[in-house]
Amino acid sequence: MKQKIENLRLETEAAIAGAESGRALYEAKMKFQASLKEVMSGMKDLAKEERPAFGKIVNEFKQTMESAFEERAIVVRQKEMEEKYRSEQIDVTMPGKRVVSGALHPITVVKNELIDVFAGMGFKVFEGPEIETDYYNFTALNTPKDHPARDMQDTFYLAENLLLRTQTSAGQVRVMESGKPPIKILSPGRVFRSDDDATHSPMFHQMEGLVVDKGITLCDLQGMLAEFARKMFTSSTKVRLRPSYFPFTEPSVEVDLSCSECGGKGCRLCKGTGWIEVLGAGMVNRRVLENCGVDPDVYTGFAFGMGIERIAMLKYGVNNIKTLFENDVRFLKQFKD
Ligand code: DAH
Numbered sequence: 001m002k003q004k005i006e007n008l009r010l011e012t013e014a015a016i017a018g019a020e021s022g023r024a025l026y027e028a029k030m031k032f033q034a035s036l037k038e039v040m041s042g043m044k045d046l047a048k049e050e051r052p053a054f055g056k057i058v059n060e061f062k063q064t065m066e067s068a069f070e071e072r073a074i075v076v077r078q079k080e081m082e083e084k085y086r087s088e089q090i091d092v093t094m095p096g097k098r099v100v101s102g103a104l105h106p107i108t109v110v111k112n113e114l115i116d117v118f119a120g121m122g123f124k125v126f127e128g129p130e131i132e133t134d135y136y137n138f139t140a141l142n143t144p145k146d147h148p149a150r151d152m153q154d155t156f157y158l159a160e161n162l163l164l165r166t167q168t169s170a171g172q173v174r175v176m177e178s179g180k181p182p183i184k185i186l187s188p189g190r191v192f193r194s195d196d197d198a199t200h201s202p203m204f205h206q207m208e209g210l211v212v213d214k215g216i217t218l219c220d221l222q223g224m225l226a227e228f229a230r231k232m233f234t235s236s237t238k239v240r241l242r243p244s245y246f247p248f249t250e251p252s253v254e255v256d257l258s259c260s261e262c263g264g265k266g267c268r269l270c271k272g273t274g275w276i277e278v279l280g281a282g283m284v285n286r287r288v289l290e291n292c293g294v295d296p297d298v299y300t301g302f303a304f305g306m307g308i309e310r311i312a313m314l315k316y317g318v319n320n321i322k323t324l325f326e327n328d329v330r331f332l333k334q335f336k337d
Contacts, residue, residue: 001042001053004060006037012065016072020241025076030070036062092297103336107205107324110312111188113206123186123209128171130190135160140173140291141248150249154194156202160171164192168208169248169305173211174285176292179301182213188308201321205308212284212294212301221281221302225255233260234313240275249282249303260314269317276314279306 012035015028037059044053080208094206104112115125128136134145143149153166171187187208196202196207211220229237237257244254259270267274281304286296294301309321319326323331 001046001058004039004042005057008032009061010066011035013024013068013255016068016257018198019072019076020079022073022080024078024164032065032069036065054179058096069083073186073241094242103332105324105327105332106312106316106318107308107334109335110315111205111207111308113232114308114311115186118186118209121227123184125169126173126185127189128165128168128187130165130192132163132165132170134163136170136173137163137165137167140288140289141169142287144186144283147247149245156192156194162209165189166193167191167305168206169303171208172248172288172303173292173310176212176294181294182211183212183301184213185209198320198322199310199313201309201325204321204327207306207308209304210284210301211303212289212299214282214299216300216302218253218283218302220305221253221283225281225304229257232255233315238264241281244280244282246282248279248285248288249280250285252282255279255281255304262319264313268316278310278314279304281305318334 012028012032016025016030019025020027025061037060043051043054043058063099118123137155138144138147138150155166156164158164168187168189168191168324169191175183175185175187185253187210190203191206191207192203211224216243222239227240229239237260240256240258241253242256244252254277256275258264259267259274259276261267261269262274264274265276270276281302284301284303289296289299289301308326311325312318313321
């Protein structure tokens with residue numbers, strides 16, 4: 001019996017010393033416990049009086065071995081931790097991988113700025129559909145079929161009465177039809193015309209404005225445009241109204257801003273005039289108010305419409321509209337804050 005215990009001690013001590021991982025140590029312990037159980041089962045073959053002494057020996061042996069396991073476990077755990085730290089070590093001084101972040105497109109930047117400027121004056125945003133009926137895009141805006149003003153805009157028709165809107169003005173009608181004055185809306189969006197050169201693109205963006213209430217006059221329009229010019233360009237930018245014609249406004253005006261490049265002295269950008277044309281506007285034609293169910297003897301209003309690309313081109317000195325649609329990263333990068 002004693003020999004058996006001695007053998008088990010030698011064998012287990014060797015196993016403990018050789019265990020390099022928690023797993024190996026655990027397996028050695030399982031094996032030891034099984035062997036010990038076997039040794040203890042031999043106790044029944046001993047004489048009765050020998051048993052207590054032998055039991056004591058076995059108990060002591062068991063305790064000694066258990067503390068040997070415990071001690072080894074501390075060492076192995078420490079070793080494993082060190083190994084883990086070593087393998088997971090990182091060099092915090094190493095330069096990181098650069099993440100290239102994107103930026104808003106200049107059209108979006110200008111659109112957001114415009115919304116910001118007009119929201120400050122109490123305008124709410126309304127977005128109409130890009131596919132419109134002939135009625136909303138033209139007829140309700142006092143431009144019935146065969147009206148010569150239809151030639152001002154080369155239209156993409158999808159069906160006889162369905163088209164890609166040529167102007168965000170179409171939204172004016174939808175707004176007036178669905179709500180009562182006072183109305184103060186801003187309507188940004190894509191518009192489409194069969195037009196293509198350095199300053200025109202078949203798809204471009206417009207920003208429409210509409211104000212309808214009692215007692216609105218051309219002075220209100222002028223004051224609001226002055227504020228827009230100062231905020232969007234420089235605090236010294238001036239506004240000039242010239243008579244013009246649009247079927248949906250009466251009177252109609254073309255709005256010029258003093259040239260931001262030369263300050264009004266005359267340069268290449270303003271073709272020597274000191275002024276740059278930026279938008280169309282006017283007092284809403286009473287016929288349009290009538291078409292939308294608004295009483296023109298009670299209410300008056302003004303409207304304006306501008307090309308967002310045109311504003312962006314003026315603001316950033318871009319001379320070909322195509323560069324705004326090509327999405328060449330070298331061009332777009334220049335607009336990153
Ligand atoms: N819709 C016109 C265009 O596309 C621009 C315009 C002119 C809009 C006068 C208006 C306006 O609201 O009053 O050329």
